[in-house]
Amino acid sequence: MAGLGPSCSFVVDFKAGDPKRGGRGTLTGAPSSMAVIPKRTCAICWSASPIIPSTGSVPYWLAAEQMSEIIVRLKIVLEDTEPTIWRRVEVPPEITLKDLHSVIQAAMGWENAHLFQFHVRRETIAGPGMGGGSPYGARPVGAGRVQLGDLAARGIKRFSYVYDMGDNWEHTIRIEKLLSGDPAATYPRLIAGALRCPPEDCGGIPGFYAFLDAVSDPKHPDHDDQIDWYGDTFDPDSFGAARIHKDLGRIAARLKRAAARRPR
Numbered sequence: 502m503a504g505l506g507p508s509c510s511f512v513v514d515f516k517a518g519d520p521k522r523g524g525r526g527t528l529t530g531a532p533s534s535m536a537v538i539p540k541r542t543c544a545i546c547w548s549a550s551p552i553i554p555s556t557g558s559v560p561y562w563l564a565a566e567q568m569s570e571i572i573v574r575l576k577i578v579l580e581d582t583e584p585t586i587w588r589r590v591e592v593p594p595e596i597t598l599k600d601l602h603s604v605i606q607a608a609m610g611w612e613n614a615h616l617f618q619f620h621v622r623r624e625t626i627a628g629p630g631m632g633g634g635s636p637y638g639a640r641p642v643g644a645g646r647v648q649l650g651d652l653a654a655r656g657i658k659r660f661s662y663v664y665d666m667g668d669n670w671e672h673t674i675r676i677e678k679l680l681s682g683d684p685a686a687t688y689p690r691l692i693a694g695a696l697r698c699p700p701e702d703c704g705g706i707p708g709f710y711a712f713l714d715a716v717s718d719p720k721h722p723d724h725d726d727q728i729d730w731y732g733d734t735f736d737p738d739s740f741g742a743a744r745i746h747k748d749l750g751r752i753a754a755r756l757k758r759a760a761a762r763r764p765r
Contacts, residue, residue, distance in 0.1 A: 572682040573649055577605055577662075579698060580671040581706045588694035588740075590749070591680075593756070594650035596689070598626055600756065601649060604689045605662055605672065607748035610698040610741055615665035619644060621652060622660075653679065668705040687753040690746075697740045700731055713737060 572591045579586040588608040592601065598619050606613045617628040628644050652660060653676055662672040682688065699709035715727040716735050728734075 570681055572680050572688055573653060574677045574680060574692070576675045576677055577608060578673045578675070579609065580673055582696070582709075584696060586696040586698055586740075588745075589677075589692040590689055591682075591692060592649065592689040593682075594648065594653060594679075596649050596756070598644035598647045598649065599628065600752070602628060602644060602662070603752055604749065605664075605674075607752060608689075608691060608694070608745055609672075610745070611664060611670075612701050614701055615667070617644075617662065617664045620661045620663070621657060649676075652676070665701070668702065668708070670699070670705070687750065687757075689749050689752060689756075691742065691749055694740050694742070694745075697735070697737050700735070 571594055573594050574589065574591050577588045577590065586609075590604060590608050592604055596604070602617050603613070605611075616630050618631045619626040619628075624642065626642050626644050626647055657676065659673060659675050662674055664670045664672070699706075700712065703709050703712050711723075712727055712731075712735075715721045715723040716731065718724060721727075
């Protein structure tokens with residue numbers, strides 16, 4: 502088992518909305534405009550450290566009074582698409598990866614009809630119904646037991662999300678920055694994006710581009726069949742921002758209700 506590293510801290514500049522981090526060792530002497538977010542010994546400095554689920558109702562690295570002030574900005578990229586299909590969202594750090602799955606589904610336009618899992622470094626974090634675990638034989642960690650803040654606190658900037666083990670839709674999730682939240686906003690929320698996600702069950706990336714070729718060309722031999730299969734027109738340039746805002750609003754309301762029920 503890997504040894505434990507020295508303690509580390511993040512500093513979030515609430516004026517600039519930008520995270521800062523020094524070298525090894527706890528940061529001290531932060532300006533008054535900054536909040537130091539302490540974390541336990543370990544893991545930012547040690548890539549072999551396993552992902553340890555949160556045991557409390559909030560991330561251990563985030564003081565309760567700071568939680569409502571900090572938001573995580575993510576970029577979601579559907580791999581192997583050209584031009585790139587992507588979304589940018591902002592979410593609270595206490596969101597679990599199980600709930601992040603719901604955010605990704607809503608933001609991308611998927612239908613939540615298949616299994617999923619996350620890959621963080623060499624760990625697999627399993628969605629319901631999935632196996633997983635580390636190459637060292639550890640028990641699988643469920644996505645409902647790991648918070649996004651657990652990853653950010655370990656200096657993880659990028660991880661992957663796979664949806665539908667048949668079509669194998671691979672997404673790269675980038676933690677772009679930590680920022681101060683807008684008190685008037687609800688989270689999660691959509692910031693930006695481009696292009697519509699593929700239809701469910703179209704055969705992965707090769708099937709998606711074959712589908713696009715067929716539906717965009719009335720003379721294509723499969724044009725009528727693909728239109729009938731999809732059951733509607735398909736505009737690849739419209740990603741449905743209005744619908745995404747509405748769906749993320751429902752998730753935000755659900756998370757707020759769940760937070761209100763948690764013991765303090």
